Structure formats: C-alpha cells, structure tokens
Amino acid sequence: MFENGSFGKTVDLLHRAMDVTTLRRQVIADNIANSGVPNFKRSTVNFESSLKKALESEEVEPVLPMATTDPRHIGSWQSVDWRSVEPRRVLDYLTTSKSNGNNVDAEQEMMDSLSNQLLYTLQSQAINFEFNQVNLVLR
Amino acid sequence: MGLLTSINIAATGMAAERLRSDVIADNIANSSTTRTTEGGPFRRSRVILRPITQETYFRTPFLPQGLDNGAGRGVRVSEVQKDSSPSRLVYDPTHADAIKTGPNAGYVEMPNVNIVTEMVDLIAASRAYEANSAMANGSKAMFMKALEIGR
Numbered sequence: 001m002f003e004n005g006s007f008g009k010t011v012d013l014l015h016r017a018m019d020v021t022t023l024r025r026q027v028i029a030d031n032i033a034n035s036g037v038p039n040f041k042r043s044t045v046n047f048e049s050s051l052k053k054a055l056e057s058e059e060v061e062p063v064l065p066m067a068t069t070d071p072r073h074i075g076s077w078q079s080v081d082w083r084s085v086e087p088r089r090v091l092d093y094l095t096t097s098k099s100n101g102n103n104v105d106a107e108q109e110m111m112d113s114l115s116n117q118l119l120y121t122l123q124s125q126a127i128n129f130e131f132n133q134v135n136l137v138l139r
Numbered sequence: 140m141g142l143l144t145s146i147n148i149a150a151t152g153m154a155a156e157r158l159r160s161d162v163i164a165d166n167i168a169n170s171s172t173t174r175t176t177e178g179g180p181f182r183r184s185r186v187i188l189r190p191i192t193q194e195t196y197f198r199t200p201f202l203p204q205g206l207d208n209g210a211g212r213g214v215r216v217s218e219v220q221k222d223s224s225p226s227r228l229v230y231d232p233t234h235a236d237a238i239k240t241g242p243n244a245g246y247v248e249m250p251n252v253n254i255v256t257e258m259v260d261l262i263a264a265s266r267a268y269e270a271n272s273a274m275a276n277g278s279k280a281m282f283m284k285a286l287e288i289g290r
Contacts, residue, residue: 023210025278026148029145032152032271043210089210
C-alpha cells in the first residue's frame with residue numbers, strides 16, 4: 001500500500017537518515033571520549049552527498065547514452081539505487097592539531113554534536129508529521 | 140549501532156576522566172609524602188588512556204569494508220603508570236627521612252609532584268568530563284524525541 005508511494009519513500013528516507021544520524025553521533029561521542037588519547041585520529045561519517053548523487057542519478061538522463069543491444073553489455077550510465085547507499089566512516093588520518101598526535105578539536109566536535117542533535121529532532125518531527133498525515137485520513 | 144551506544148561511549152569517557160581526576164587528587168594529596176611502603180618518596184602516577192578498539196585501522200583500496208573494525212567504542216584506561224622522573228631534593232637535615240651519607244647528605248627526597256601540572260591536568264580532566272556528560276545529555280534529549288514518534 002505505502003511501499004511505492006511518496007509516503008513510503010519519505011518514511012524510508014527519514015528512517016535511513018535517522019540511522020545515519022545515530023551512527024554519526026556514535027562517532028562524535030567516540031571522538032570526544034578519545035580527545036585526550038595520544039595519536040588518536042578523529043573519524044567522520046559521509047552519507048548525504050552519496051545519497052544526493054544516488055537520488056539525482058535516478059532522474060538525470062545521460063547526455064550521450066550508449067546502446068546496449070545485448071544483456072551482457074555494460075551501459076555507460078547506471079543509475080544508483082538510493083536504497084543501496086551506505087554511510088561511510090572516514091578516518092581523518094592526515095591532520096594533526098595537538099603536539100601528542102591527536103587531531104580532535106573539542107569545539108568542532110561539540111558543534112557537530114549539537115547540529116547532529118538538532119538534525120535528529122528535525123528528522124523525528126518530519127517522520128511524525130508523515131504519520132500524522134496518514135492518521136488524518138484513517139480517522 | 141544501537142540507540143544507546145553513544146550514551147555508553149560517553150560513559151566510558153566519563154569513567155576514564157573520573158579515574159584521571161582521582162589519580163590527580165591522590166598526587167596532590169601526597170605532594171609532600173616522603174615515606175612509602177615501597178621505600179623512598181611518593182612518585183606521581185599518571186593515567187594512560189587508549190581507545191577500546193585496539194586493532195589497527197587498515198586502509199586498502201581492494202577491501203574497503205573487509206578490514207574495517209567498526210565505529211569506535213570509546214576510551215579505556217590502559218594503565219596507571221608511575222612517573223620515574225627524579226624526585227625533588229629539599230635541604231632539611233633535621234628531617235627524619237633526610238639522606239644521611241653521600242654527596243646529598245642533609246637533603247630530603249620529596250615527591251616529584253608539581254602542583255601546577257596537577258592543577259592543569261585536573262582542569263583538562265574536568266573539562267573532558269563535562270564534554271562527555273554534555274554528549275550523554277544531548278543523546279538523551281535526542282532519543283526522547285524518537286520516543287515521541289507516532290504519538
């Protein structure tokens with residue numbers, strides 16, 4: 001009923017986004033917990049840009065598509081399914097900001113955690129809104 | 140990745156920072172102890188911290204996920220180490236623990252505790268504890284919002 005409509009997609013997208021926000025919060029908590037450990041390097045989570053790329057790849061048509069006359073041909077353009085996009089953790093191993101080899105910036109991490117918290121609140125409100133819209137119809 | 144993992148990570152950080160301030164308090168309390176059960180003056184302790192995830196983070200273009208050991212799981216205390224730097228010598232020949240013979244006769248070996256260093260470390264530990272506690276509080280507020288979904 002809902003799987004292929006805009007409701008299902010919105011809820012699925014928000015669900016994935018909230019999962020990623022939780023993972024990102026875990027990574028930020030780990031960075032803050034290890035802010036005094038020598039030679040610890042901070043990690044970040046990449047997700048939004050690859051999700052955007054995947055969502056755009058479904059709509060944008062290639063300028064010069066290559067003909068595939070056989071199922072074994074590889075086309076020049078393949079759209080990426082946005083459901084297959086996974087969050088990617090990246091270790092920031094190149095920079096150093098303290099004399100002990102640690103590169104955790106406490107202010108940066110606190111700001112990240114704050115924006116992460118607000119983003120999660122926003123996402124939960126958005127998902128709540130979606131369910132309330134359905135409730136309106138069902139009532 | 141669970142809902143409460145970030146709170147658990149913040150808890151590991153808080154536990155580690157608490158132990159750090161405990162050790163600093165012990166160092167300050169013993170800043171003029173000249174006699175210990177091991178013999179000699181008190182030696183300051185320092186806490187060695189390390190991430191809970193011990194394995195090396197391998198990077199290879201061929202196995203992007205294969206050698207990944209997951210997101211970090213927090214911090215742990217690796218050991219409480221004795222600082223072996225030389226002790227402070229104070230000239231006090233009437234002291235019961237004064238050195239009797241040799242070139243340093245008349246000097247008392249005082250602990251190698253520097254109050255200024257300890258206070259600075261205490262401020263660092265206390266701020267780190269605050270950061271972890273702010274993290275746990277934020278996670279709590281976040282998950283309360285999640286509980287409101289569908290209400």
